[in-house]
Amino acid sequence: MNFLGKKKKWYLVISWIVISIGLACLFVFKLKPGIDFAGGSLIEVDINKQTSINEIKDTLIDEDLPNLNIYQIGERGWILKTKEISEEKKNQTIKSLGKVGETIEKRFESVGPTVSNDLRKKSILAISLATTALIFYIAIAFYRLPKFLSPWKFGLAAIVALAHDLLVVLGAFAIFGHFLGYEIDSLFITAMLTILGFSVHDTIVVFDRIRENFRSDSPVSHLKLEEVANYSIVQTIARSLNTSLTIILVLLAMLVLGGQTLQPFILALLVGMITGTYSSIFIATPLLIYWHKGK
């Protein structure tokens, strides 16, 4: 089976198209920052009566909640999002909701600018650190290579594949945010970093095999990089698919059966894992070949 060869540029073309669509959605829809990053307050309640967003809105009109958004969860669950409000204001709001029906407070979260600014900075720092650390790590892990191969190109190819994965997830969440109201919060950043760690698993497996196949005792050590890389992919594709499938299975179980709170988080991980499996084979390795000059 020939994964590389002349077809390899089409993999990059497909990914470029997917990323372009994702980026377009990012610019058009924009990501919806959660209260972690934007600040604000969130009230989750159960109202023991059939009601509607409009009725709730009318009931709360006197409360004058700034930037009020209302979402429904299940039959009786509701989430109210506003600018930052105090504990007292929250209590007043729930009291007002009592006019609609018996109201049970399930959750109240409020984040002021001090905390949201700090979280934003830490998130950027975390992603920068993780990316840098992984580049160095992969370069170090693959430092013992034949002279004509560069450890830095290995590391960089892996990171480009990771960047591809993250961009796909970001694009997907621009779409989810627009249609499903999913938001970018601390857990989303956590998912991104976790994807960084896991996506590189398969890349390392393939790269490790490429390195091994260039050892003198390998039957293909005399061939060109492209041929050795293709041979390596054939050898490792079963384990790549299987290792990803086991993770995807548990993520699917959590997505379908787990609680609502973590659903955006699990979905981000799921998209990232699937994309990561693809990119390890069809992005990282072709890039390695393109960047390699000579044999």
Next chain:
Amino acid sequence: MKKQLFFKFLLILVIVALTVIVDMPGGPNLKFWLINKKLDVVQGLDLKGGTHLEYEADFSGTEEKNQETALSGAINVIEKRVNSLGVSEPTITKVSFGDKKGIIIELPGVQDSQEAINIIGKTAKLEFQEPLDDQSSGGGDGFQPGWKKTTLGGEHLVSADVTFTSSQNATSAFNKPQVSLKFNSDGAKLFEQITERNLQKPVAMVLDDSLISSPTVQDVIRTGDAVITGEYTLKEAKQLALQLNSGALPVPLKIVSQRNIGATLGKASIEKSLIAGFVGMGLVMLFIILYYKMLGVIASIALTIYTLLNLAVFKLIPVTLTLAGIAGFILSIGAAVDANILIFERLKEEKLKGKSLREAIDTGFSRAWLSIRDSNMASVITALILIWLGSGIVRGFAITLLIGILISMFSAITVSRTLMFLILRERKTK
């Protein structure tokens, strides 16, 4: 060789037995030698329900060199107030929001956050009080009947420090801990009057209507410098100084973040997560058994042992489990079999080369180990970064994921290998 193999198997059995004992709900606590540790799964706030409050300290009225002391004093005051709420296992910690300092307070099980906020938000108040002339008839406006307030308060106290007696004072033993007070000029005058009125009588120091200490006046103090002596241990002296400082250096606190979680929400989340975990684990086991057959059975046994080990480690450390932490645990179950898959695929390759079963197992493990180590190291790196930079929820996820990865490497290399040798050996053919 067979003896060594059997010994390893025995070791695995012992480990499994120990983990089962630790994992048992309501199981025995560790009680031997110096260890008396309660073994329980610690639930985070989002599972147990309760109130999480984050305060930023307003240091605009505090000198740079006093800020750390002032913050410690504020924490001390809050601890007392929180204890009066009757909350079990509250946690109060210092925290940084970038270049700003603050306090995080977690109150498990507290649903009425308004009361908590009202109590915690008040700035500390230190008062000096003196006894009434006729204490037998009660009365007075002090911390208890028979006492009255003076106009001397925390605002007059410049600092309180732990010092040690010197040889100059013949009446006291050498180098004993004591607490030195320093009043400002207004405070010095007030204190002079108080000490004149109360020679050989106690003067009470009251923080938030609660008595800290009531030493007896030995001399009239005119300089604004006073020393509290007594049979103090160093720890007691430090505590007294800290309490006085919290009155001398009051720090206004402003809420910058809060979370209230209802108990029912957490409970529902746990149930759903556990179901998802079991189903996910079942799916993984089904898949690897269908695909790898006997090897899959071995991996499933290793996976079960892995899960038990994880839970035992969570209890022993203990790890505070959050909702995201449970997700991390479940995710690590899916990732745990990855190491086995790498080994099995390698094993297949070595068999195709015509090697014997034993040789194939040995070579498969040693060759696969490099890939396992290198690929898992990437996740370890990201988990460590998340632990360092993340907040409570994020950190919980990263910790469970990190523990899961490390244990998975252990169980893949030792448990699976030993089981493989034992089981496959007896069959001769796979």
